[in-house]
Amino acid sequence: MQKFDVIVIGGGASGLHAAALAGKKNKTVLLIEHNREFGKKILISGGGRCNFTNSNASPSDYQSSNKHFFKSALSRYSPQDFIKLIDMYKIKWFEKKEGQLFCENSAKEVRDMLVRECEKAGVELRLNTKVEDIEESDTGFKICSNIGDFTSNYLVIATGGLSIPPIGATDFGYRIAKQFGHRVVQTNPALVPxxxxxxxxxxxxxxxxxxxxxxxxxxxxxxxxxxxxxxxxxxxxxxxxxxxxxxxxxxxxxxxxxxxxxxxxxxxxxxxxxxxxxxxxxxxxxxxxxxxxxxxxxxxxxxxxxxxxxxxxxxxxxxxxxEGFRKAEVTRGGVDVKDISSQTMESKLKPGLFFIGEVLDVTGQLGGFNFQWAWASAHAFAESLE
Ligand SMILES: Cc1cc2nc3c(=O)[nH]c(=O)nc-3n(C[C@H](O)[C@H](O)[C@H](O)COP(=O)(O)OP(=O)(O)OC[C@H]3O[C@@H](n4cnc5c(N)ncnc54)[C@H](O)[C@@H]3O)c2cc1C
Incomplete structure (x- = not known):
């Protein structure tokens, strides 16, 4: 059975960023995605041009049952931090309006950049992988999947929300949260006609x-x-x-x-x-x-x-x-942040278990704010690793 320091489930925006950052901290990292490719939502975002952040992002652009939860992570990873990464890869971008930053060419550039960051950091990437069960083990977690079992000290749930099921959205994150005793705040389609x-x-x-x-x-x-x-x-x-x-x-x-x-x-x-x-x-x-x-x-x-x-x-x-989750850009509600550390995104109920991105009860306004939350919450997790 292969052992990792960190296993991240969900290869979307937050999962890719978290895996790369953890890999850069010299952790052995496995990233599991059930789709045939990573970051499908990134590819369709912003009309195919990915509104990857909002340079004016502030806590007032977010909703949650706890209005203070997201402040710490957002303040420690700013839009400028993500822009630095985008610039490093020479991805051309422009401001559409009111701080909304889009790729000049294609959202694929952002997705490919995140995958490349994972590869550079030595992350083991697994596509087409279905997690069947998660169990507690002596050292942390045992993940049973269709390609075998893995163990890790840290487990990161980055499986996103419920919007657009045809491209892979599932309630997996909520089910795992409940398995470990977390409450899930009622989910509703948001940013929706x-x-x-x-x-x-x-x-x-x-x-x-x-x-x-x-x-x-x-x-x-x-x-x-x-x-x-x-x-x-x-x-x-x-x-x-x-x-x-x-x-x-x-x-x-x-x-x-x-x-x-x-x-x-x-x-x-x-x-x-x-x-x-x-x-x-x-x-x-x-x-x-x-x-x-x-x-x-x-x-x-x-x-x-x-x-x-x-x-x-x-x-x-x-x-x-x-028009429901079929047309919604995001899910409002999600894993209740009451039992999550706002500093690290770690569960207060199960040490070593983390939730990042849209699976949490944190929802940003239209205009690049949801990706900024994905990047910032991923960073908060990675920062917590020694
Ligand atoms: C049409 C559309 C356009 C959007 N445009 C923008 C935009 O321009 N700017 C912006 O800020 N936000 C935008 N958003 C919202 C943004 O895409 C999400 O908020 C963001 O992707 C959330 O990141 P995440 O990592 O939490 O989840 P996701 O990016 O959704 O990633 C979750 C990943 O987990 C995988 N997964 C799910 N269940 C499992 C499982 N059981 N096992 C393994 N893998 C699993 C999924 O396949 C997916 O790859 C848009 C959303 C949509 C639907």
Whole structure:
């Protein structure tokens, strides 16, 4: 039976980074991935260009049942630390907006870089490997797999969340957590499009900047109408705070309100609205309110003007749901951080067992924050090795 200092299960973002960093600390490391290749989620991330970090990342960009848990790891491994690695490999990148850093060419460069780092650090890499059982052993852990049994002193669970099952997402990490007595905070799809009972199908493809709110959380971003409901950054970002049954409020003027032209213009009301809003959307609003689109704006009744204002600035609805884990970028919830060390990501219930990345109840906002958590939590684990 082969023995290792460290076994990492899950060859995605956090697992690859953790394995390489542990290998660099002269540990013998085995990295186990059940897919045919490493980092499949990295490959599809950021529309194929991997938004690998956010240079403005701060704790306010993350959600967890413990709002302090992620601070230590994030402060000890910054976006700049990961950029240094990217630059070392001469991977060209650019800032899309608001600190969101993307590869200029392809996400594959980031995945290949992480695999190369593992190879350089002497990590044993195993693809197509299915872990069947994990047992406690005298020195740590015994991992039984379809290619044989292995033992290790340290075991790192880096199996990610539940989103996009066809590329390998499993609940493995949650099952192992429960096996060792950990609680798992309820999991929900997040950074995910909404479905509506009566979607605006004829507006599918129309996009406009809006102010969108759930409770006290407010986002100003582009909203995209889809065949099923709402998507675009506004919907994806606000979904991080949404629970089934919650009401969503939308200001389609993005906080600007309606121009005074609306009351004074001799132009017809559709033309006036379409000066600041998409025409197809303006047509739909007027049709919903049964207001004649050819009527001059200055001839509308006070009541109709108020109805337009109400509809555009204070729209409110309860989505019927989301498009689920099939379309979600991440999982909200996960292994409860209450029993995990925020310094090292080690289990407080089973010494030597670590959880890193998305499997934990830590979820970042859209824009490179989730990868930054993957890198930072992997680093926190590796730092703890003597
Ligand atoms: C479409 C999409 C686009 C995204 N774009 C971005 C982006 O641009 N920027 C950003 O910051 N975040 C993005 N994310 C989120 C980001 O990909 C994840 O948060 C991140 O990959 C989490 O890293 P991880 O290591 O925890 O999990 P993962 O990267 O998901 O890795 C987990 C690995 O474990 C493997 N695994 C699972 N179960 C087992 C098992 N039983 N045995 C062995 N191996 C197993 C999986 O196959 C996988 O390789 C995106 C997500 C999606 C779905």
């Amino acid at each position: 909404f479905t509506l009972q009566n979607p605006y199908t004829e507006l599918s493809g129309v996009s406009l900047p809006v102010l969108i709110k759930v409770g006290k959380n407010e986002i100003s971003e582009d909203l995209l109408f889809t065949h099923k409901g709402f998507s675009g950054p506004a919907a994806l970002k606000i979904s991080l705070y949404w629970n089934s049954g919650d009401r969503i409020k939308i200001d389609f003027t993005n906080g600007k309100g309606l121009s005074s032209q609306l009351t004074s213009s001799k132009k017809n009301i559709l033309t006036v609205l379409a000066e600041t809003l998409p025409k197809r959307f303006s047509e739909r609003v007027l049709s919903d309110l049964s207001i004649e689109s050819s009527k001059p704006a200055n001839q509308l009744s006070r009541k109709d003007l108020n109805r337009i204002t109400e509809h555009l600035c204070h729209y409110s609805l309860i989505p019927s749901g989301t």
